[in-house]
Amino acid sequence: MPIIMSVLGFLILSIVPAHAYLDPGTGSMLVQGLIGALAIGGAAVSGYWNKIRWAVRSFLGRENNGKNGGK
Known part of the structure; x- marks a missing residue:
């Protein structure tokens, strides 16, 4: 050691x-x-933003792009 x-x-x-x-x-x-x-970060934020927006819409009961019989 020394x-x-x-x-x-x-x-x-x-x-x-x-x-x-x-x-x-x-x-x-x-x-x-x-x-x-910066470009990769922007793409990642965009992808997660779409998932968050979809989750909020489904939680609130809104239809997404006319699915589920167009209610």
Whole structure:
């Protein structure tokens, strides 16, 4: 156990800055991912909204699209 702790301590203390660079392609990819996530979220909300609306209509006794003999 002391060997593991000393190795981890050495690794933590030897960290140096990476001077990383993000090119414009990376920013574009992040924007596309955000737009895709928003589109998927909107589709999910739309699907659940239709189910909620159908449940409320059936609970209130209203007919849905003329089913059940058109009452």
